[in-house]
Amino acid sequence: MNYADLEQLFYEGDIERCIIDGEQYLKESPENTQVLFLLATAYHDIVFQDGPQIVFDAIQNYTIPYLRRILSLDTTHKHALFSILDYPLGNQLALRNNGHHQTHITRQNADEFVIYANHLIETDDLFVDGYDFLWKIYEGLDEPERQILVADGAMSAIRDRFQNNRELRDKHTSYFWIKKIYLLSELPAFDNKELLPLITEVLPSFVSYQEKHFVDLAELAWSQNDLDLALKILLVLLDYNESTSIIVEHFARWYDRLNRSISEGYHHEDMYYFQLMIERNYAGAVGIAPDFYYHHAHQMIRQFPECYYGYHFVGTYLFENSEYEEAIPYFKNALDLLPASITARRYIESYIYVHHAVPSVPEMKSHPKELYDDATYLDDLADEIDIPELQRDLLLARLAFYEQSYHGFHRYFDQNEFQSFYASDYHQFAMCCNNLAIVHEALENYIPAMSLAEEGLRYADFWELHATHVETLIKAKCYEQAKAALDRYFEHYEDEEVPVLKHLIFMANRLEVNYYLYADQETYEDAKILLNQVYDYGVANSGMDNYDYQDFEAAKTAIQAIYFRCIEKRTNAEKIAIFEKHAARYPHEANPQYMLMQLYHDTAQYASCNKAAHVYLKNKPAYLLDAFDKARTTHFILKTHLLCKEYQQGLIVYEENYRMMRDVLSDNDYITWLYYVIELKFALELEEEVYSLIREYKGIYARLNWSYDKNMEKVYLLEAQTLYKEGRLKEAHAVLDKILYYTNHNPVADIYKKQWKKPGFFSKFGF
Secondary structure (H helix, E strand, C coil): CCHHHHHHHHHCCCHHHHHHHHHHHHHHCCCCHHHHHHHHHHHHHCCHHHCHHHHHHHHHHHHHHHHHHHHHHCCCCHHHHHHHHHHHHHHHHHHHHCCCCCCCCCCCCHHHHHHHHHHHHCCCCCHHHHHHHHHHHHHHCCCHHHHHHHHHHHHHHHHHHCCCCHHHHHHHHHHHHHHHHHHHHHCCCCCHHHHHHHHHHHHHHCCCCCHHHHHHHHHHHHHCCCHHHHHHHHHHHHCCCCCCHHHHHHHHHHHHHHHHHHHCCCCCHHHHHHHHHHHHHCCHHHCCCCCHHHHHHHHHHHHCCCCHHHHHHHHHHHHHCCCHHHHHHHHHHHHHHCCCHHHHHHHHHHHHHHHCCCCCCCCCCCCHHHHHHHHHHHHHHHHHCCCHHHHHHHHHHHHHHHHHHHHHHHHHHHHCCCCCCCCCCHHHHHHHHHHHHHHHHHCCCHHHHHHHHHHHHHHCCCHHHHHHHHHHHHHCCCHHHHHHHHHHHHHHCCHHHCCHHHHHHHHHHHHHHHHHHCCCHHHHHHHHHHHHHHHHHHHHCCCCCHHHHHHHHHHHHHHHHHHHHHCCCCCHHHHHHHHHHHHHHCCCCCHHHHHHHHHHHHCCCHHHHHHHHHHHHHHCCHHHCCHHHHHHHHHHHHHHHHHCCCHHHHHHHHHHHHHHHHHHCCHHHHHHHHHHHHHHHHHCCCHHHHHHHHHHHHHHHHHCCCCCCHHHHHHHHHHHHHHHHCCCHHHHHHHHHHHHCCCCCCHHHHHHHHHCCCCCCCHHHCC
């Protein structure tokens, strides 16, 4: 039996056996601190569900003695120091909450535990816990003066230790500060009026995940007749946006209070913001109609035409009722008075809906977290709006919001600007870096995107940020750096820690980087294995939702691209054999069919090309089918119908897709498609349609100022043949003359010129 065996028993839940075997082990090795610590924990955990009184005895009789044994051997053992304070103090709290008054730490033994706490205070990573334990020791002993000294000492140490880390400085100082405020407010001899300057000073940096703290601070200010301070606290609470039903009740009470204060002559511009926010968000709680705030905001505009809030809330009401055109002038007026991000975002949305254009983004005066939140709304808007010509301007608008948020976060953390918020942490800053990098990446600004993703990873570590970092490095063709970034990801994350498909994308990225760095046989083998792996995943998870399927496609696309590059130099016959095996093994996959479609076309296997093209369109989900890929596939289908003399089927393809082809294809590609359509119509003897399409063909040449070339010559030949078949011999010869004007013309034109005496003679030869 060794420590690993004991630990396994513990984690398997066989704590009783762990204790028995552990005690036996200690008889032989009484100074093994690992086993001592494991047993200290085991004796606590085995009775934890039996209630705090039973736990009290276990801590007294076993946990504390075993931890003391460890500390007698190693006075700096941090786990033992932490646990010898955490277990008894936690149990005392549980007992107190259940109406019991047993204590582990008494006036007789308090000095021992104070020493333990001071040892923790001397550590680099647990000093905050040391102060917290020290506070709780004196709290249990009912020594408020010492508690205050501990709080002051803790806050001073925290400010010093975290002077360059606002997140930890604010959170830890706020924890002790609110404890001190509550303690002072409860002391009979203390005048609560003296708390007001303390609250005023600390409020800008105070954070808490407990909204009740803000409610209590506002009540304290109210009790001392400082309504301005109470209002300032309430406005911070409003911005937390996670109000429980209890908090809503408090908001309703404050709403009534402020209404009474207004009737008594109180005036403060921010008070109207509070009123309008409560009326808009909690109308039911204060007993008013949902549109009450809209009429109130109109009244404010009449009373205070230079106040931002009235215009913003009128605009908001109209916006939320889809009256975008009416909302625009109100938002515009509001922005002229105060360029707040939420107003700017709603103004931009309204403007897009009305004018189908993206207005310029102002320089906004908002908290970086608000700018970030509004930027994410614009991300969602970009996904919803299906107007391709707006996407770049929307990207630039999103860029402006994220950039202003990014610079705001730098001022927040580096220069201590803005109100502190619990959620405004380095993780949120990292998310801002990530999203800003994504927008830069979409704009093909890869250098700033790389830099931003790398900066974000200094603030927080999450796989999405690694993904952005790797993608931007690959797109910038910085493969050595991308390899290092991928190594960093795989060092930090196991596949079970990241969604399967996301992890597959990272593996595909590693494959791509290795290809560009090494391009060896091993890369090909890895690509083959990984491609089968991702295809097998698709077979096993055929019911994926659209979101997962997009990730599945992204992983496949990256792997397939590298796989094809690895076999690029093989013969067409070898490639066909490879992809036919894939198509047979994975009949529902689209990509093997797409590759076969092209290979069959290049080897003049037109019937097989046609079949593969049809299967590709069937297998590819419509919402993932790229418009150009669809157009390219449609071109192959029509062309192969023509070459296989399946004219009617080709005609159906044309009639179903001609508008799409015109919209999607470039002029160069459309001209190629149009020629085969002309051939198809010619084969079907649809003369008038042939003439119409030839006019369209010539019109494109004229519009683009293209010179006469072999493609135009082929069209002239088709035109001449059509005229000849209709018996319009003179016009046919006129077209032939245009062809013959050029020295290097098609010899068939000479044949036509000599032989065309009556209609139809050469038609049997297929010219």
